[in-house]
Amino acid sequence: MSARVHVLIALLLLGGCGAARRSRIDLPFRVRQPLRGQDGALDDRPLAGASRLRTWVERRDGERVDGSERDVTLPTSTFSLAPAPFGEDLVLRVDVLVGDTLLARGRSFPFDVTARGPSETPDVFVSSLGRFARRLAETAGGHVLAALPTQNGAILARADGALVRFSPAATIPFETLATRIEADARVAVVGERYLAAFSASMKSLVLVGPDGTLERTLTHAALERHGTGAMVAASPQGDALVIVGGLADTQGEDAMSVTRVDVPEDVGAVSVHPLASLPSTRSSGYAVWVEGSSPENVRVLVLGGLGSAAGTALLVDPRGAGSATALPGVDVTNATPTALTGGQVLLVGGAAGNDVRLLVVTASPPGLVLAAPAPPALSVARSAPALVRFAPEVVLVLGGTSGGGLVRSAELVDMREFPGETVQTGQLPSAITQPFAAYLRDGSAWLLDVSGTFAYVPPRGQ
Amino acid sequence: MPASSRPVALIVRADVAVRDIAEAAARELTARLESRGFVLLPRTPPREAQDAVLARIEATFFALETERALGDVRTFLVQLERGEHGVVSPDALVRALLLLAEASAAASDGAASDAAVDRVLVAAPGIELDEARHSPVLRERLAARRARPGPARCALRVEDVPEGGRVLVDGEVPAARTHVLGGARIVQIVAPGYALETYVVDPCDHEATVTFAGARTADSLDALAGEPFDPVPRALSEALAPLGVDAYFLDARVTGGRVVYRFSHVDVVEHETSLDTPATRVADALDEGARARADEETRSARRRRRAAIIASSVGVATAAVTTGIVFAPRGPDGFRGQGTIEGEP
Numbered sequence: 001m002s003a004r005v006h007v008l009i010a011l012l013l014l015g016g017c018g019a020a021r022r023s024r025i026d027l028p029f030r031v032r033q034p035l036r037g038q039d040g041a042l043d044d045r046p047l048a049g050a051s052r053l054r055t056w057v058e059r060r061d062g063e064r065v066d067g068s069e070r071d072v073t074l075p076t077s078t079f080s081l082a083p084a085p086f087g088e089d090l091v092l093r094v095d096v097l098v099g100d101t102l103l104a105r106g107r108s109f110p111f112d113v114t115a116r117g118p119s120e121t122p123d124v125f126v127s128s129l130g131r132f133a134r135r136l137a138e139t140a141g142g143h144v145l146a147a148l149p150t151q152n153g154a155i156l157a158r159a160d161g162a163l164v165r166f167s168p169a170a171t172i173p174f175e176t177l178a179t180r181i182e183a184d185a186r187v188a189v190v191g192e193r194y195l196a197a198f199s200a201s202m203k204s205l206v207l208v209g210p211d212g213t214l215e216r217t218l219t220h221a222a223l224e225r226h227g228t229g230a231m232v233a234a235s236p237q238g239d240a241l242v243i244v245g246g247l248a249d250t251q252g253e254d255a256m257s258v259t260r261v262d263v264p265e266d267v268g269a270v271s272v273h274p275l276a277s278l279p280s281t282r283s284s285g286y287a288v289w290v291e292g293s294s295p296e297n298v299r300v301l302v303l304g305g306l307g308s309a310a311g312t313a314l315l316v317d318p319r320g321a322g323s324a325t326a327l328p329g330v331d332v333t334n335a336t337p338t339a340l341t342g343g344q345v346l347l348v349g350g351a352a353g354n355d356v357r358l359l360v361v362t363a364s365p366p367g368l369v370l371a372a373p374a375p376p377a378l379s380v381a382r383s384a385p386a387l388v389r390f391a392p393e394v395v396l397v398l399g400g401t402s403g404g405g406l407v408r409s410a411e412l413v414d415m416r417e418f419p420g421e422t423v424q425t426g427q428l429p430s431a432i433t434q435p436f437a438a439y440l441r442d443g444s445a446w447l448l449d450v451s452g453t454f455a456y457v458p459p460r461g462q
Numbered sequence: 463m464p465a466s467s468r469p470v471a472l473i474v475r476a477d478v479a480v481r482d483i484a485e486a487a488a489r490e491l492t493a494r495l496e497s498r499g500f501v502l503l504p505r506t507p508p509r510e511a512q513d514a515v516l517a518r519i520e521a522t523f524f525a526l527e528t529e530r531a532l533g534d535v536r537t538f539l540v541q542l543e544r545g546e547h548g549v550v551s552p553d554a555l556v557r558a559l560l561l562l563a564e565a566s567a568a569a570s571d572g573a574a575s576d577a578a579v580d581r582v583l584v585a586a587p588g589i590e591l592d593e594a595r596h597s598p599v600l601r602e603r604l605a606a607r608r609a610r611p612g613p614a615r616c617a618l619r620v621e622d623v624p625e626g627g628r629v630l631v632d633g634e635v636p637a638a639r640t641h642v643l644g645g646a647r648i649v650q651i652v653a654p655g656y657a658l659e660t661y662v663v664d665p666c667d668h669e670a671t672v673t674f675a676g677a678r679t680a681d682s683l684d685a686l687a688g689e690p691f692d693p694v695p696r697a698l699s700e701a702l703a704p705l706g707v708d709a710y711f712l713d714a715r716v717t718g719g720r721v722v723y724r725f726s727h728v729d730v731v732e733h734e735t736s737l738d739t740p741a742t743r744v745a746d747a748l749d750e751g752a753r754a755r756a757d758e759e760t761r762s763a764r765r766r767r768r769a770a771i772i773a774s775s776v777g778v779a780t781a782a783v784t785t786g787i788v789f790a791p792r793g794p795d796g797f798r799g800q801g802t803i804e805g806e807p
Contacts, residue, residue, distance in 0.1 A: 024673070024675075024795065024796055024797065024798060025797050025798075026797070026798055026800050027797045027798065027799045027800065028799075028800045028801075028802070029799055029800070029801055029802075030801070030802050030803075030804050031801055031802070031803045031804065032804050032805070033803075033804060033805040036805075047803070048571075048573070049573040050573075051573075051577065055799070055801070057799075070667060071664060071667045072646070072662075072664070072801075073577075073581075073645050073646035073664050074577060074646075075536075075539075075562075075574055075577050075578065076539075076543060076646050076662055076803070077536070077539070077540040077543065077802060077803050078540060078543050078544055078662060078800070078801065078802050078803070079662055079800075079801045079803075080661055080662065080663065080798055080799065080800055080801070081798055081799030081800075081801065082671070082798070083671070083673070083796050083797070083798045084796055084797060084798075084799075085795065085796040086795055086796055086797060092799060094801075098573075113797050115795060118797075122799075124801075
């Protein structure tokens with residue numbers, strides 16, 4: 001045997017032994033706290049008075065990894081977790097307790113870990129429950145319209161057309177990307193696959209992937225029928241989206257057009273399908289994709305906005321079986337809808353003040369049923385609040401306007417058990433005209449505003 | 463000397479009389495090897511004595527700089543918990559915790575003060591506070607916390623401790639590992655030839671198991687090195703074999719009022735000098751000699767050495783395989799999170 005063969009054998013043997021020695025690796029991570037406010041409020045100090053941390057590893061579906069639980073007595077600045085097997089889509093969880101009372105909690109973004117190490121450092125931000133705490137000194141640099149969750153943050157679409165990669169744990173948390181969308185675009189999140197931005201001026205639809213790259217730009221005669229105020233609703237699975245209405249600048253079907261865009265696995269095979277027109281004109285409202293009990297029962301619910309029958313709701317069948325008018329049974333002006341499961345839509349605030357209503361979409365015959373009794377009302381009446389849905393049926397209500405002023409309070413509507421509960425949950429850190437919060441994969445809602453970057457850890461639904 | 467992609471350990475074997483100089487010279491030589499692309503096994507940097515650090519922090523506290531003292535004592539405890547001060551001194555730990563309790567109380571953080579007192583009562587259950595050194599507030603707090611039901615005693619699970627290893631809890635060998643008081647305890651494993659390992663665990667956490675990782679450092683190998691100029695002890699060669707480490711030796715022995723240094727790997731460079739020669743000059747002389755030897759090597763010598771390296775690598779690999787077969791079962795593959803809490807509590 002030649003000397004080279006000897007060396008090769010030796011290296012192979014050493015490599016094998018090296019792998020055996022690496023059967024258990026250390027995974028360093030940080031437990032991070034909010035930035036301290038000037039007043040040193042307790043909300044900014046989630047560990048103040050805590051006696052222990054409860055830590056564990058869970059899979060992304062919430063299933064706890066056996067034997068990974070560990071209690072850590074405070075005060076300490078370093079600690080070890082219980083050993084856990086390698087795996088994919090794991091999450092580190094940290095609860096902060098005094099006795100058995102939960103003070104704060106946090107969890108990491110999902111990560112993979114193998115003998116070669118983790119896919120990323122799984123830092124855990126801990127925050128007091130139900131409070132907005134400043135997490136970062138940096139901001140998104142402008143008003144954010146939509147956020148596509150990624151493995152360790154999100155791709156943000158700003159109102160000025162900029163796309164920003166948001167990575168909370170990175171040294172540079174906000175990175176403006178070279179890719180842009182049109183400043184007039186209506187943006188929707190297509191599952192966890194794409195940001196879809198429809199520009200009424202360019203008559204084009206662009207799809208941006210989770211890595212921030214422009215995956216596809218679509219132009220089509222069907223898209224030219226939609227103009228200013230067109231609404232975009234996307235399926236939670238990310239396989240289709242529907243563009244509804246909008247004031248077209250061509251003659252004919254003014255603000256009544258409907259277009260479905262199919263988004264298969266192969267982004268090159270994206271297809272555009274003009275559907276039957278709306279029964280009445282509509283623009284600048286809300287379009288919500290509502291999943292029913294079966295694929296046949298899926299509908300896009302169009303509410304509010306401007307139109308010849310703006311007080312009504314429109315139910316669009318995305319499969320192309322036409323649209324129908326439905327009466328919601330309540331005044332939907334300036335109320336904000338969000339879809340829950342099982343054909344349910346939560347309608348919050350609006351002209352009626354502090355109402356919280358539950359609508360159930362029926363497919364056959366197409367209609368809306370107003371659930372009774374209604375969920376408990378909001379504590380503070382407001383028009384056009386922002387809603388953030390936590391899986392599966394807990395909704396955070398942010399801001400809005402009341403009597404010409406901005407509402408700062410936040411409330412939580414918990415619809416896991418009918419007729420639900422409504423509880424107050426802290427204040428926005430400042431008066432914000434159009435608050436935007438993104439629900440990211442670390443289980444918290446990130447309020448992204450020009451005045452700061454704040455996170456909210458919900459006390460329910462986790 | 464050629465750069466090596468394999469780790470290198472510079473092992474010091476020195477008479478007591480010149481141990482300090484030899485170790486300083488070894489650090490200097492280590493730095494030079496590293497600058498030439500060698501991968502060095504780490505050495506533990508010398509640290510200030512725990513008592514000296516505490517004395518300085520206590521002086522800060524008594525000078526009424528409470529915030530600074532609080533920050534310093536927290537940092538010191540973190541360093542103890544990370545093993546950065548070596549084996550924990552039980553007295554220093556208790557002193558630090560008492561200082562933390564005093565400073566936290568002075569900063570109106572009663573919960574942190576109570577937590578520190580609880581830890582004191584776990585580390586030193588029978589402690590009595592000196593009236594001259596500790597405030598009445600702290601003495602009362604200690605009495606109040608002592609009156610409460612204390613933590614349970616639990617079994618401490620420490621796995622894979624090699625023969626001759628000792629387990630220390632808060633700096634002391636516990637009387638019985640099955641009767642250790644619960645709470646945050648600093649568990650250290652001291653084993654000849656291995657780096658000191660430090661963990662913070664609560665023995666009453668039934669899932670908390672300390673597993674000795676068995677890391678080597680240049681310092682830990684020094685401890686197995688034996689007498690200068692003697693053959694390499696079997697324990698050391700056995701420790702080196704599975705690591706795939708190239709060992710360089712720095713021997714230093716006092717003979718006839720002068721020191722004889724020998725720096726060896728493939729080549730041997732000897733240097734004789736007076737007892738008061740500074741470490742940097744020792745390192746200079748040995749390093750220059752080693753470089754000169756390397757330059758003089760002929761092509762045939764290089765070939766012979768290459769052949770020797772190949773043979774030794776096969777030998778190392780074989781030994782490693784043997785070790786792997788015998789000792790590899792270390793539990794299932796996996797990871798252990800090592801958390802660091804950032805910011806103040």
